[in-house]
Amino acid sequence: MSxxxxxxxxxxxxxxxxxxxxxxxxxxxKGALGLNLLHSPSEPLIDFIFVHGLGGGSRKTWSxxxxxxxxxxQEWLPQDPAFKNVRVHSFGxxxxxxxxKDNCLNIHHFGKSLLGEMSTSPHLSDADTPIVLIxxxxxxxVIKKAYLLARQDAGYEALAQRFHTIYFxxxxxxxxxxxxxxxxxxxxxxxxxxxxxxxxxxxxxxxSINDEFRKYANDLELWSFYETEKLTVGLFGAFVVDPDxxxxxxxxxxxxxxxxxxxxxxxxxxxxxxxxxxLRNALASTVNSISKLGRLTVExxxxxxxxxxx
Numbered sequence: 001m002s003x004x005x006x007x008x009x010x011x012x013x014x015x016x017x018x019x020x021x022x023x024x025x026x027x028x029x030k031g032a033l034g035l036n037l038l039h040s041p042s043e044p045l046i047d048f049i050f051v052h053g054l055g056g057g058s059r060k061t062w063s064x065x066x067x068x069x070x071x072x073x074q075e076w077l078p079q080d081p082a083f084k085n086v087r088v089h090s091f092g093x094x095x096x097x098x099x100x101k102d103n104c105l106n107i108h109h110f111g112k113s114l115l116g117e118m119s120t121s122p123h124l125s126d127a128d129t130p131i132v133l134i135x136x137x138x139x140x141x142v143i144k145k146a147y148l149l150a151r152q153d154a155g156y157e158a159l160a161q162r163f164h165t166i167y168f169x170x171x172x173x174x175x176x177x178x179x180x181x182x183x184x185x186x187x188x189x190x191x192x193x194x195x196x197x198x199x200x201x202x203x204x205x206x207x208s209i210n211d212e213f214r215k216y217a218n219d220l221e222l223w224s225f226y227e228t229e230k231l232t233v234g235l236f237g238a239f240v241v242d243p244d245x246x247x248x249x250x251x252x253x254x255x256x257x258x259x260x261x262x263x264x265x266x267x268x269x270x271x272x273x274x275x276x277x278x279l280r281n282a283l284a285s286t287v288n289s290i291s292k293l294g295r296l297t298v299e300x301x302x303x304x305x306x307x308x309x310x
Contacts, residue, residue, distance in 0.1 A: 053137025111145025
């Protein structure tokens with residue numbers, strides 16, 4: 001006979017009045033939809049937003065297990081001194097291709113939802129903090145689309161200027177052969193998901209996003225991490241997103257291989273996991289560069305004010 005242990009709920013209340021509730025159970029292992037505040041320091045200077053991919057979840061994608069202790073954006077980053085001034089969010093959207101009713105959702109709708117949530121968030125809308133977005137798989141495409149929509153709409157001009165860095169983790173910039181097989185499965189089950197079709201290699205949606213993104217990418221710092229191990233399902237193994245598709249090929253883009261498959265590229269056993277250390281150090285370098293720029297701006301402003309008083 002098995003026994004179940006009810007673990008205590010952990011509650012944190014911040015000065016902003018926001019209360020976060022999390023537990024070590026499995027009730028919400030997939031994660032909530034929308035923009036979710038995971039951590040808010042007393043002095044937030046930078047915002048991180050984590051965006052999951054196809055079939056993922058705002059918590060599931062970033063957790064090795066269902067335990068909240070493995071939910072590293074919420075549990076590990078806030079305890080790391082390098083991120084003491086980083087406010088952390090996750091974004092969830094309905095990308096569960098195997099469940100639910102037929103719908104018309106696609107990458108455009110997901111990007112529009114992300115941008116809308118960012119523009120109305122009480123933590124983001126009244127701030128001027130630089131924003132760093134981290135996307136796994138299709139989540140990277142959703143981020144790209146949100147950025148394009150912001151740059152192409154004058155109403156989002158101020159928000160668009162705050163997009164500082166985008167981290168792509170196994171993002172299929174040129175599509176994935178696996179999407180074709182998913183579409184076959186959906187056809188057999190008489191289901192339809194537009195966003196799955198958009199992930200097929202060479203799809204019109206992906207080509208359009210890439211063509212537009214290149215025009216505005218110069219204002220961003222870009223990091224692309226790609227899988228180097230095949231994902232094994234049953235007796236078969238394959239690269240879900242091959243290195244060529246997972247990188248943009250831009251001159252200033254930083255490309256980093258990971259000793260991981262498509263799933264484990266964003267899930268880690270512990271903070272000493274070599275893959276986590278690689279990603280953590282990259283994120284820390286971004287925080288450091290933003291902080292240096294902020295200090296330089298303060299110093300220049302102070303010098304200008306002093307010279308004006310002379």
